[in-house]
Structure formats: C-alpha cells, structure tokens
Amino acid sequence: MFQLGKTIVSEEILEKDFVCNLSACHGACCVDGDAGAPLTKNETKILETIYPKIKPFLRKEGIETIERLGTWVVGTDQDLETPLVNNKDCAYVIFDGKTALCGIEQAYNQGINDWKKPVSCHLYPIRVKDFTEFAAVNYDRWDICNPACSLGKELEIPVYKFAKEALIRRFGPEWYVELEKVAEDLKNGK
Structure with missing residues (x-):
C-alpha cells in the first residue's frame, strides 16, 4: 500500500494484469453478486x-x-x-x-x-471505499474475472492502465500522472 494524495492505494493495481474479456465472461459482473x-x-x-x-x-x-x-x-x-x-x-x-x-x-x-455509467462500474476491477480522511483504492479479485486476468497477462496490461479513463474520471489527471510515476519507480526497483 502507498499513499497518493488523499488515497491509500494497493500495489496490486500496479502489479496485477487485467483486460475485460466479454467474450469469455459475458458480462457476469453485471448479473452476479449480492x-x-x-x-x-x-x-x-x-x-x-x-x-x-x-x-x-x-x-x-x-x-x-x-x-x-x-x-x-x-x-x-x-x-x-x-x-x-x-x-x-x-x-x-x-x-x-x-x-x-x-x-x-x-x-x-x-x-x-x-x-x-456509474464510476464504480467503470473502475472495475478497482473498488474505492471512501473514508473520512482518505479513499482506499483496491483491486477486487473475483473468479468470474479469471479470463480477464489471463487476457491482461497475455497483453501485459496492468489493472491501472486498463482502468486509466475511469481512474482519471474519479481522481483527476494529476493523480493519475502521480500513479504512473509510482508504477515506474516500482518497476525500476526504486
């Protein structure tokens, strides 16, 4: 976890790969769940x-x-x-x-x-939980998204890049630029 402005971000959104694969899951996230x-x-x-x-x-x-x-x-x-x-x-x-x-x-x-659409849908597989002083930004793992994880790994697209438009929509372009810097530092072992 790391802090970015008023967010606490899970490193998993930088490390895990993900690209929605509707041909495999058929949009199950919109019809499954509680x-x-x-x-x-x-x-x-x-x-x-x-x-x-x-x-x-x-x-x-x-x-x-x-x-x-x-x-x-x-x-x-x-x-x-x-x-x-x-x-x-x-x-x-x-x-x-x-x-x-x-x-x-x-x-x-x-x-x-x-x-x-709702930003929570646009952000998925990222889930944001707002608290008084900060927002927690986490990667949500769900078995129905296994094909998306496989496709993301094949295409080498991390979660944060897949969800770029939604993350900018939710937190702004400056926040996203800072996230990219953290990702680059992590990749380079800094």
Whole structure:
C-alpha cells in the first residue's frame, strides 16, 4: 500500500494484469453478486435525471424494477446502489445475445446522455471505499474475472492502465500522472 494524495492505494493495481474479456465472461459482473453497483450521492441524482432518456434502452424487467423500487436503492449495508431485478441482474443491464451490457452506457455511446455509467462500474476491477480522511483504492479479485486476468497477462496490461479513463474520471489527471510515476519507480526497483 502507498499513499497518493488523499488515497491509500494497493500495489496490486500496479502489479496485477487485467483486460475485460466479454467474450469469455459475458458480462457476469453485471448479473452476479449480492448487491447492485455502488453509487455516489451525486450519481443517484444523475440517474433520476437521465432515466427518461435511457429508459428506451432498457429491458422490460429492468424498467419494471426501476419503476417499482426507484432509479437507485439503499442496500442492506446502507450503501447507495443500483436496483436489482429479482435480486440478481442490475436493473440497467441489457443483453446482446447472452452477453450482459450496460443500458446506460449504450445510451451514452449513441449520444443520448453524457454520463457513461456509474464510476464504480467503470473502475472495475478497482473498488474505492471512501473514508473520512482518505479513499482506499483496491483491486477486487473475483473468479468470474479469471479470463480477464489471463487476457491482461497475455497483453501485459496492468489493472491501472486498463482502468486509466475511469481512474482519471474519479481522481483527476494529476493523480493519475502521480500513479504512473509510482508504477515506474516500482518497476525500476526504486
């Protein structure tokens, strides 16, 4: 672990390799698990605002869930998160054949909204936990992502490079430049 500004960062995001491999996992992270995607308070407001625009991109079950529970929910651990369809799929999930995709991101890709998706989804496999004085930035290992670890190793792409856009989105470009310096120092044995 090392400190970077107001973050405590796990060295695993520099050392482990990762590249999403949708052809192997079929987007399992969006349909497996025991909770929806973590959201910030600001993201709950964004979801409320953009829901009418993204609704046409969503599947019937997702729309029914959102209209019954809301665009976001408070989870069992009191965290803000996306609602789940039948306690399984994220309500914003759509399917392209057997692959789960994000309906929010599909609307973004078509220029319908200017918000890509929750930053927690964009950052994955990095998880951020905010505390009063700092944020913990960790690598989250999940068996369903084994194909992504294998592809990352094959392509020699570490987690932090895979998640560059999301890390900049969350912490800013200056923070990311500092992260790159730490990675380079670590690589060079400094």
